[in-house]
Amino acid sequence: MQEEVEAWLKGLQDAICTGLETLDGAARFREDTWKREGGGGGRSRIIESMDSGFIEKGGVNYSAVYGTTPDFLRKEVRQLKPDLPDSSTEIFFATGVSLVIHPYNPWVPIVHMNVRYFRLNEEVQWFGGGIDLTPVFVVEDDARYFHSQLKKVCDRHQPNYYPEFKKGADDYFYIRHRDETRGVGGIFFDKLTTAPGISMDDRFRFLREVGELFIPVYSEIVNRNRAHTVNADEKEWQLLRRGRYAEFNLVYDRGTRFGLETGGRTESILMSLPPLAKWTYDFQPEKNSGQEKTLAFLKKGIDWA
Amino acid sequence: MQEEVEAWLKGLQDAICTGLETLDGAARFREDTWKREGGGGGRSRIIESMDSGFIEKGGVNYSAVYGTTPDFLRKEVRQLKPDLPDSSTEIFFATGVSLVIHPYNPWVPIVHMNVRYFRLNEEVQWFGGGIDLTPVFVVEDDARYFHSQLKKVCDRHQPNYYPEFKKGADDYFYIRHRDETRGVGGIFFDKLTTAPGISMDDRFRFLREVGELFIPVYSEIVNRNRAHTVNADEKEWQLLRRGRYAEFNLVYDRGTRFGLETGGRTESILMSLPPLAKWTYDFQPEKNSGQEKTLAFLKKGIDWA
Numbered sequence: 001m002q003e004e005v006e007a008w009l010k011g012l013q014d015a016i017c018t019g020l021e022t023l024d025g026a027a028r029f030r031e032d033t034w035k036r037e038g039g040g041g042g043r044s045r046i047i048e049s050m051d052s053g054f055i056e057k058g059g060v061n062y063s064a065v066y067g068t069t070p071d072f073l074r075k076e077v078r079q080l081k082p083d084l085p086d087s088s089t090e091i092f093f094a095t096g097v098s099l100v101i102h103p104y105n106p107w108v109p110i111v112h113m114n115v116r117y118f119r120l121n122e123e124v125q126w127f128g129g130g131i132d133l134t135p136v137f138v139v140e141d142d143a144r145y146f147h148s149q150l151k152k153v154c155d156r157h158q159p160n161y162y163p164e165f166k167k168g169a170d171d172y173f174y175i176r177h178r179d180e181t182r183g184v185g186g187i188f189f190d191k192l193t194t195a196p197g198i199s200m201d202d203r204f205r206f207l208r209e210v211g212e213l214f215i216p217v218y219s220e221i222v223n224r225n226r227a228h229t230v231n232a233d234e235k236e237w238q239l240l241r242r243g244r245y246a247e248f249n250l251v252y253d254r255g256t257r258f259g260l261e262t263g264g265r266t267e268s269i270l271m272s273l274p275p276l277a278k279w280t281y282d283f284q285p286e287k288n289s290g291q292e293k294t295l296a297f298l299k300k301g302i303d304w305a
Numbered sequence: 306m307q308e309e310v311e312a313w314l315k316g317l318q319d320a321i322c323t324g325l326e327t328l329d330g331a332a333r334f335r336e337d338t339w340k341r342e343g344g345g346g347g348r349s350r351i352i353e354s355m356d357s358g359f360i361e362k363g364g365v366n367y368s369a370v371y372g373t374t375p376d377f378l379r380k381e382v383r384q385l386k387p388d389l390p391d392s393s394t395e396i397f398f399a400t401g402v403s404l405v406i407h408p409y410n411p412w413v414p415i416v417h418m419n420v421r422y423f424r425l426n427e428e429v430q431w432f433g434g435g436i437d438l439t440p441v442f443v444v445e446d447d448a449r450y451f452h453s454q455l456k457k458v459c460d461r462h463q464p465n466y467y468p469e470f471k472k473g474a475d476d477y478f479y480i481r482h483r484d485e486t487r488g489v490g491g492i493f494f495d496k497l498t499t500a501p502g503i504s505m506d507d508r509f510r511f512l513r514e515v516g517e518l519f520i521p522v523y524s525e526i527v528n529r530n531r532a533h534t535v536n537a538d539e540k541e542w543q544l545l546r547r548g549r550y551a552e553f554n555l556v557y558d559r560g561t562r563f564g565l566e567t568g569g570r571t572e573s574i575l576m577s578l579p580p581l582a583k584w585t586y587d588f589q590p591e592k593n594s595g596q597e598k599t600l601a602f603l604k605k606g607i608d609w610a
Contacts, residue, residue, distance in 0.1 A: 032587070046586045059586070177565040177574075243578070250555035251565065260482040260556065267587045269482075273548070275585070279578040281351045281364070282337070 001125065001200060002093060005117045006064055009097050012115070012211045013062040016099060017045050019215035020060070023222055026053035029060070034265045040065030040093075044268040048275070049104075054226045056104045059271035064095035069120060070262060077120050080191055084123060093119045096129075097211070098255065100272040101218075106238035107228035109135040109142070109183065110245060111218050112272070114255065115211045127203045128190035129210055130165075132173050133221070134183030134245060136238045137290045138297040142221050143184040147304035149217045150187050150210075157206045158198070162305065165189045170300040175248050180298040182248045237291050239278035246277050306430065306505060307398060310422045311369055313509075314402050317420070317516045318367040321404060322350050324520035325365070328527055331358035334365070339570045345370030345398075349573040353580070354409075359531045361409045364576035369400035374425060375567060382425050385496055389428060398424045401434075402516070403560065405577040406523075411543035412533035414440035414447070414488065415550060416523050417577070419560065420516045432508045433495035434515055435470075437478050438526070439488030439550060441543045442595045443602040447526050448489040452609035454522045455492050455515075462511045463503070467610065470494045475605040480553050485603040487553045542596050544583035551582050 017029045027049030035041035042063030049055050069077075069090040078084055096116030103110065115129040133146050147166070154161035165187035173182040187210070192203045249256050249272050259269035285291035322334045332354030340346035347368030354360050374382075374395040383389055401421030408415065420434035438451050452471070459466035470492035478487040492515070497508045554561050554577050564574035590596035 048586060057584075057586070177571045239581070246551060246582075246584075247555060247575075250552060251562075257556075266482045270552075270584065271586055273584040276544070276581065276583050277551075278581050279362075279551075279575065280580070281353060281362070281576055282572040 001204070002095075002117070002119060005204065006095055008208060008211075009062055009064075009095055009115070009117075013043070013045065013060055013097050015212075016060050016097070016214060019219070020047065020055065020058065020101070023215075023219050024049065024053035024055045027055055032268070034268065036065050036067075036264070038065075039067035042265070042268065044265070044271065046271060054103045054105060054108055054222060056102050057271075057275040058099070058101040059268070060097065060099040061268050061271065062095075062097050063268070064093070066091060066093040068092075073120075077124050080126075080193075081124055090121055098272075099214075102242070102274050103222070103226075105226055105228060105230055106136040106234045106241075107139070107225040107230070108222050109133045109225075110242075110274075111214075111221075113211070113214050115207050117207075125193065125200065126190070127192040127200075127207050129207060130169060130172070130186065130188035131210065131214065132169050132183060132186035132188070134173075134241070135294070136241045137234070138184060138294045139225065140297075142224060143297070143304045146184070146186065146217060146221065149213060151305040153206075153209045153213055154187065156209070157202070161189075161206070162187070166305070167301075173248065174300065175244060175252065177251070178244065178247070180244065180295070181300060182245065182298075184297060184302070184304060185300075234290075236278070237285075237294075239276060240280060240283055241294075242274035242277040243279045246273055249273060306509070307400075307422070307424060310509065311400055313513060313516075314367055314369075314400055314420070314422075318348070318350065318365055318402050320517075321365050321402070321519060324524070325352065325360065325363065325406070328520075328524050329354065329358035329360045332360055337573070339573065341370050341372075341570075342568070343370075344372035347570070347573065349570070349576065351576060359408050359410060359413055359527060361407050362576075362580040363404070363406035364573070365402065365404040366573050366576065367400075367402050368573070369398070371396060371398040373397075378425075382429050385431075385498075386429055395426055403577075404519075407547070407579050408527070408531075410531055410533060410535055411441040411539045411546075412444070412530040412535070413527050414438045414530075415547075415579075416519075416526075418516070418519050420512050422512075430498065430505065431495070432497040432505075432512050434512060435474060435477070435491065435493035436515065436519065437474050437488060437491035437493070439546070440599070441546045442539070443489060443599045444530065445602075447529060448602070448609045451489070451491065451522060451526065454518060456610040458511075458514045458518055459492065461514070462507070466494075466511070467492070471610070472606075478553065479605065480549060480557065482556070483549065483552070485549065485600070486605060487550065487603075489602060489607070489609060490605075539595075541583070542590075542599075544581060545585060545588055546599075547579035547582040548584045551578050554578060 029045040032044045047058045069092040098114040113131040119125040151162040168188035169185040172188045334350040337349045352363045374397040403419040418436040424430040456467040473493035474490040477493045
């Protein structure tokens with residue numbers, strides 16, 4: 001299965017980069033390949049546009065790393081499988097594609113997706129992933145469209161997928177010290193392994209459909225909003241919302257903190273940070289403004305689908 | 306001692322705000338007072354200038370909080386005093402002044418200072434604090450001046466203060482994932498309690514001299530550099546260096562993480578974040594540029610004094 005997943009992920013990275021270049025119309029990805037001390041490596045693809053496209057900064061990263069299992073990973077595996085014998089020769093393998101896009105136009109939402117596969121020796125393997133949308137201004141129709149497309153994919157597999165994974169995203173993409181969700185959420189899932197009536201092949205089929213949904217769904221949302229006019233207040237709000245994005249990624253995001261703590265490649269991990277961000281002391285939106293309406297939507301538990 | 310410390314800290318906040326307003330020449334602090342659920346509160350003083358002054362954004366915060374001791378604080382106290390009896394009625398008290406100044410001109414360094422006092426019931430009390438300088442471009446003469454002034458104060462008290470506390474700052478203000486120090490360091494110390502030949506009054510006298518050093522030393526450094534001409538590359542580098550500052554504060558700074566995790570007032574805690582910051586993928590400075598020279602100075606163990 002590992003090889004099949006790796007091959008699919010590489011192909012997915014290629015397809016998404018091509019799709020985003022087409023959508024952008026101007027910028028091109030550049031690639032950095034890197035090796036990890038201790039095993040594995042990756043290929044980071046970065047796009048930074050100064051042209052007429054919509055992407056200000058983005059990255060689509062593929063990585064496949066392996067090696068002796070760090071303690072915190074062992075603990076995590078043993079929480080899932082308490083009967084696993086303790087072994088000093090445990091080798092972990094982790095592979096995935098991770099992307100973040102920061103558009104110029106504040107009416108085009110920031111987007112993030114991650115699909116991943118983890119294996120420990122022969123005994124444990126799982127899939128994880130997620131996709132979430134971070135609008136600078138929440139456009140309700142777009143949030144509904146985004147969630148209904150995710151729900152459609154989930155519902156083709158298991159009836160509990162969408163409600164569980166939607167709640168997973170609400171809980172995960174949450175900036176506790178602001179009591180704000182990062183955006184309008186999406187789906188987030190982890191440790192999908194075999195279950196009664198569900199094989200790893202079933203899980204993989206689901207993951208593939210999530211990954212392959214990205215380009216069509218994000219293209220629709222980009223095309224709906226990319227020509228929107230922009231004023232100075234809207235740009236200002238974009239910078240503040242990007243500040244929140246940086247706060248989430250640096251304070252809470254497990255992938256970011258895991259990467260930084262285990263000596264991953266810093267520039268690849270932090271490609272998710274916004275090109276430019278702003279912190280103004282105690283910003284208060286005007287009554288009935290789009291900013292205020294957006295804040296009201298940055299809550300858990302909104303039924304968008 | 307608690308009341309004496311509180312009175313001094315409030316006076317220090319006043320004196321520093323007045324000193325910074327005079328130095329800036331244009332901007333004025335505004336004050337927000339706040340209360341903490343569970344005990345205590347503070348007064349945040351914020352300065353954001355759009356005028357002819359040198360401060361782009363800054364804050365000088367005083368707080369005094371108390372209440373039932375959270376678990377992680379108990380643990381910390383017991384590491385210092387393992388013989389302390391376990392009690393369910395422990396009350397902690399913590400007070401301090403904390404400041405960060407982000408100047409407009411990239412030739413004027415960012416500065417941070419913190420002086421604090423902690424007490425648990427009647428059994429444990431200590432002082433802590435630090436002051437460090439984060440130049441966008443390292444000016445060697447300024448770094449030497451800064452450290453020699455700190456050393457002078459330290460040396461008036463104990464011969465081991467400067468070497469220990471200078472190393473403390475190198476180790477603390479360190480961005481591990483970049484293998485860079487935040488700036489040129491300064492001094493950092495914690496848990497200063499009684500020791501053979503050193504009373505709490507001695508420690509307090511040292512803390513006072515550190516706090517009172519701030520205005521004269523920073524004024525000298527500001528005045529040396531505030532009229533420096535600035536070009537676009539230098540502004541760009543300032544934004545990238547501020548990105549590093551945000552990374553340090555959100556990923557590593559214990560005060561920030563402690564505050565966010567214990568439900569402190571978010572806007573007061575995050576006043577330390579830069580007004581505007583930038584992340585460019587894999588920025589590489591030109592050979593022999595001021596940017597490259599600065600990076601070479603962002604290392605531990607440089608003997609500035």
